[in-house]
C-alpha cells in the first residue's frame with residue numbers, strides 16, 4: 401500500500417491543479433483509511449473523477465505518458481500470474497532500457513511496485529491506465545492462454561454481470577456491514593487469533609480461536625452467506641464473482657480507533673464458501689520475552705546469542721506454538737537505528753516500525769529463496785526468515801549466517817535437537833549447520849490456569865468464561881550448540897546420540913519445564929497432556 405505521504409503529495413497536486421476542493425480531499429482520505437479499497441476505485445466510486453480523467457491526472461502527476469495495456473509482451477508475462485494482474489490492476493507491458501514498463505490502475509501503490517521490482521529483478525517504470533483497460537487486457541491474455549473450457553454450459557460458468565451487481569448490493573446492506581464490523585470487534589476484544597465462518601447445511605456457524613481453542617460465538621441464518629462472503633471479499637480486494645477456487649487476501653478494519661489487519665482465506669466447501677480471518681496484530685501487540693514467560697537467566701542467554709554479528713538462531717515447534725511471537729520479541733530487543741533488519745514471512749503477522757518486512761507472494765513467484773536473495777543485496781545485518789521448509793531456502797539462509805549476518809528462523813520440529821536433523825534431512829551440509837547454529841529453542845504455548853480471583857461462589861468467572869484458563873505462557877527448552885555438539889554434528893551423529901548428549905549436559909527439557917509449571921499451578925496436567933505429551937508425531 402502506498403504510504404499516506406505518497407497520497408498526500410498527489411492530493412496536494414490535485415488541489416494545486418484546482419481539480420479538488422479540500423472537502424473532497426478529506427472525504428478521499430477518510431475513505432482510504434476506512435475502506436482499504438484501492439485509490440482509483442475510491443476516486444471513481446465517490447464520483448470525484450472518472451477513470452479516464454484520473455489516468456490523465458495521475459500521468460500529469462507522474463510526468464509519464466499514460467499507457468493502453470493491450471498487446472503486452474508475451475515473453476515478459478510468461479509465468480506471471482494473471483489472476484494477480486487482474487485483481488491488483490497491474491500489467492507488465494514491455495522492457496525499455498532494462499526497465500519494466502508496467503500499467504497500473506494505482507501507480508502510487510509502492511508495495512505493488514516493489515513486489516514487481518523483486519519479481520523482475522529490474523527497476524519498474526509505472527504508467528497509469530484505467531482498471532477496466534487492464535482487466536480487459538488480462539481477459540484477452542487469459543483467453544489466448546487457455547483452451548476453451550470443456551465444462552457443460554450449465555455448470556459453474558462465471559457469474560453474469562447482473563449477479564455480480566446483486567452481490568455488491570447485498571454486501572452494502574447495513575446489517576451485513578455491521579455484522580462484519582461486530583465480528584471483527586468481538587474477536588479483537590476477546591484476544592482471538594482467528595475467526596472461522598463456516599456454512600453448514602442449514603446455518604452459518606461462527607467460531608473464534610481463543611488461546612488456541614475454537615469456541616462457537618454465534619450462528620447465523622444461511623441466507624446471509626452470500627452477503628457476508630461478498631462483503632469480506634470486497635474489503636479484501638478478492639474476486640467476488642469467483643466462488644469455485646480458494647482465494648487469499650488481506651483487509652484492514654478500524655476497530656475502536658485501532659487499525660487492525662486481517663489475513664483472509666476463502667475455500668469452497670459443499671455448503672458454500674468457508675472463510676477464515678486471521679488477526680494480524682500490530683507491534684503494540686508484540687509481547688516481550690518476559691511477558692511470554694521466559695525466565696530472566698534464559699533471556700540473558702538469548703540476548704547474548706543474538707548480539708553476535710553472525711550465526712543462526714532457530715525456534716522450533718508445531719503450528720500455533722508461538723514461534724513467530726518469540727522471534728518478534730527477540731527482534732524487538734535488537735531493533736535500533738544502527739541495525740538493518742529484514743523479515744521475510746508468509747504472511748507478515750506483526751507490524752513493527754524500524755524494520756523492513758517482506759511478504760512472500762507465490763502469486764507473482766516471489767518465494768522464500770527469491771526474496772532472500774533480494775534481501776541479501778540490500779545490505780542487511782539481521783534477517784528473520786519466517787520458516788525454513790526447503791533445501792534452497794535453508795542453503796541461502798545458512799550461507800548468509802556464515803557470512804556476516806545474524807539469521808533468525810523457525811522450523812517445524814518437535815524438539816530442539818530435531819532442528820539439526822531436519823536441516824540435514826533437507827540436504828544441508830553438516831559443517832554448515834555446526835558452523836552457524838548458535839542455539840535452538842523448542843517452544844509450546846500452554847493455557848494458564850485461571851485463579852478465579854473475582855469469583856463469588858456460584859457465579860460464572862468473567863476472566864475465563866468458566867473454562868478455567870485465562871491467557872497463555874510458554875514452556876521451552878534451549879539448546880546451545882557448544883563445541884562438543886558441533887563436533888558431533890560434523891561427524892553426523894544420530895538424533896538419539898545428540899539428544900543423549902544434550903540431556904547429559906544438564907539442559908532442562910521441554911517436558912521438565914512443563915512439569916514445573918504444573919507443580920507451580922501455572923497450568924494443569926491436562927493442558928500439558930493436550931499440548932505436549934499427546935501431540936502426534938511430527939510430520
Ligand SMILES: [Zn+2]
Nearest residue numbers: 850852861864
Ligand atoms: Zn476464571
